Amino acid sequence: MRRIGILGGTFDPIHRGHVDLGVAAQRALGLQEVLVMPASLPPHRDEPIASSFHRFAMVAMAVADHDGWQASEFELRQNTPSYTSSTLTRLHDKGYQPQELFFLTGADAFSRIETWKNYPAILDAAHFAIVSRPGHSVETLRAQLPSLASRMTTPSAEASSLQRPAIILINAPTLNTSSTEIRLRCARGQSIEALVAPGVQQHIARHGLYSSLDADRRVHDPSQHPAAGRLHGQS
Numbered sequence: 263m264r265r266i267g268i269l270g271g272t273f274d275p276i277h278r279g280h281v282d283l284g285v286a287a288q289r290a291l292g293l294q295e296v297l298v299m300p301a302s303l304p305p306h307r308d309e310p311i312a313s314s315f316h317r318f319a320m321v322a323m324a325v326a327d328h329d330g331w332q333a334s335e336f337e338l339r340q341n342t343p344s345y346t347s348s349t350l351t352r353l354h355d356k357g358y359q360p361q362e363l364f365f366l367t368g369a370d371a372f373s374r375i376e377t378w379k380n381y382p383a384i385l386d387a388a389h390f391a392i393v394s395r396p397g398h399s400v401e402t403l404r405a406q407l408p409s410l411a412s413r414m415t416t417p418s419a420e421a422s423s424l425q426r427p428a429i430i431l432i433n434a435p436t437l438n439t440s441s442t443e444i445r446l447r448c449a450r451g452q453s454i455e456a457l458v459a460p461g462v463q464q465h466i467a468r469h470g471l472y473s474s475l476d477a478d479r480r481v482h483d484p485s486q487h488p489a490a491g492r493l494h495g496q497s
Contacts, residue, residue: 264362267296268353268388270337270346273317274310275466276300276324277444277458279437283393284331286434287366290417291391296366297334298325301344305379311445312471314338323461347380350387360427363388368436370398372429373406385413391430396438400431448472 269284276298284296300317304310310317318333325331336352337344346365353363365388372392378384394400404411414429439457447454449472454463466472 265293267293267364267366269366270299272304273300274441275320279439282436286393287391290432296331299334299337302337303343305343320462324459345379347384364391366391368395369400370395389427393432445472
């Protein structure tokens with residue numbers, strides 16, 4: 263049976279934290295493919311600052327050096343909000359079985375799974391591979407989501423549960439950054455070299471992405487925000 267990872271996100275821009283998450287899941291689960299899917303219209307975020315063209319181009323550059331990884335236009339081809347449940351349903355329609363799909367996400371995002379569209383049915387549409395993020399360890403998820411604790415397992419025990427989609431907890435390090443932080447650094451003229459792949463950095467510089475943002479779409483300085491310091495999500 264195929265083992266295919268699905269890594270979705272706005273990717274505005276894609277950064278090393280995203281890539282670290284995908285690498286950790288691929289290693290832990292032996293994924294043969296990782297499809298990295300930029301969202302068309304993220305349902306719970308503002309409209310992306312970079313165009314679909316630029317976001318897809320940056321994803322293509324970020325995945326180029328990773329065996330089995332592909333930049334996928336699957337969600338960009340849909341002129342509708344990019345709900346995970348809708349994406350997984352369309353993949354089923356194309357012949358993919360739930361048991362061979364592994365939806366990759368961070369522990370911070372998964373802690374809010376009860377708010378996702380079509381919860382809890384969505385958990386039967388694919389395996390959910392959850393990777394720790396800075397400040398959000400997978401070790402806390404059983405306590406945070408007690409109703410799902412019986413479905414949670416680890417990569418070492420995961421093989422025995424392949425016939426039914428499982429929630430697989432992967433405790434691995436991922437870079438503490440976010441797309442918001444990167445956009446802020448670009449607007450300030452600061453270096454993002456350590457935060458994104460070289461090709462992504464070059465693409466941003468070549469096209470002047472995020473360097474000047476108008477008043478309606480500006481990056482807010484986290485030092486002036488009540489939630490200062492919480493910049494380690496997967497935005």
